[in-house]
Amino acid sequence: MNVLTLSKGGKLHWVIVIVLVLAFPPPFKTVESLFFNITNFNDPESASDMAYEGDGKVTDGSIQLNIVNYYFRVGRAYYSQPLHLWDPSSGILTDFTTRFVFTIDKANKSDTTYADGFAFYLGPRGYEIPPNAAGGTFALFNNTFNSFLPQNHVVAVEFDTFVGSIDPPMQHVGIDNNSLISAKTAKFDIDKNLGNKCHTLITYTASNKTLTVYWSFNGTPAMPNSNSNSSLSCQIDLMKMLPEWVEVGFSASTGIDTEYNIIHSWEFTSTLNSNASTNSTDVTNNGKHKGSKTVILVVVVTCATVLGVVMLSVTAWVLAKKRRGNFGDNNEKDEHGSTLVKFDLDRETMPRRFDYKELIASGRRTYHDGEFHVPLTNWVWPLYVEGNVLDAADERLNNEFDLDQMRSLLIVGLWCTHPNDKERPKAEEVIKVLKLEAPLPVLPLDMRQDHPPSPPPLMLRQPSHSFQSTPITNSFASVGR
Missing domain, CATH: 1.10.510.10 (Transferase(Phosphotransferase) domain 1)
Structure with a gap:
């Protein structure tokens, strides 16, 4: 019997077509990018994908990460659309660039102390503020933080205004590689710039896996290789530290001392070139490409996989039809006397029905x-x-x-x-x-x-x-x- 005749209305034909479409990857390179530029967080268009957690909220078009009227506060603001950080099929890691302008200021001009700063972070999608994350944790960590769990991995750039026991002896900008103890730090001259806007540029270069931070209080955008701004860099393999899709945003916390942490604008750009054949094609000193064999191998393996999936689908279909044919008419009795209910609905679209005794035996x-x-x-x-x-x-x-x-x-x-x-x-x-x-x-x-x-x-x-x-x-x- 022709296998296709086992399906009413030729539905098996469409199943095979769908399997083929889903199984074959795009033959050409695909570019997955994330781009946004928000200068007013009240803008219903440019800021529509912003999300907030804890104290985080928009005030007068800017983000206020935490309130200052109470002790031990936490707050976040993040972009709800995820960043595709790396492509598992090609092993390509994205480059990204982000710019933002922020202000840190005392809650009251008469305050003699203030703390604790905020952080720009990349973390797993849906990474919530941990319990008891107030104080000097930037609402990213806590005392029982399970850093060995992949779903807890966080990479951050901190703007730390408090000198704690695990910090260098100065207010600092730090790059945190899944730890509150910064991998690299540089002086953050915030005491002289309270209330002034700080222009910040953060870049990640996938080719050398380097995260670099530039910041400036001189009123102009921070630029690479400029003497008018400060900078800090650190090598981090984000592919090893973070999942394929990540969340980007800002996070802050306060303790007994408090401060304003305000984000005025935010721009983000990334481009992930998901081209397996391009990535695997190297150029020798003679100018010859060495990736053709790899491409052929990928195509052969893909075709074999598709054929295997189709054959398994057809086999499963045949077995399912044979099994259904053994049930008989409606309200048929099984060998134990239990009633088997047979529906006239299209069974190909319905989940399996269990009889009463099967359900009892299962638990x-x-x-x-x-x-x-x-x-x-x-x-x-x-x-x-x-x-x-x-x-x-x-x-x-x-x-x-x-x-x-x-x-x-x-x-x-x-x-x-x-x-x-x-x-x-x-x-x-x-x-x-x-x-x-x-x-x-x-x-x-x-x-x-x-x-x-x-x-x-x-x-x-x-x-x-x-x-x-x-x-x-x-x-x-x-x-x-």
């Missing part, structure tokens, strides 16, 4: 203890509060399971049953935690106060595997900040 409805039937959530939650969540694992497993995987599974299950549906995780968050690519959530211990759980049964508990994520309680709000 537990309740936890049984004598005459009591305690809902699973009400049983697991007290164990979580006590720090013994692994006691909820099915005793039939005989403790033969990966502790981290089981802990993630149970805590994510509780997270998904949060009484406030707005606090429940998204599918992508669930997947990352279950794959141990993201830290476990720290659920508030009073999360279910409005839904008091039933007392958990004690007789069937297994020995405790007490291990729980520690809530973040410490702060980097160090002395004097």
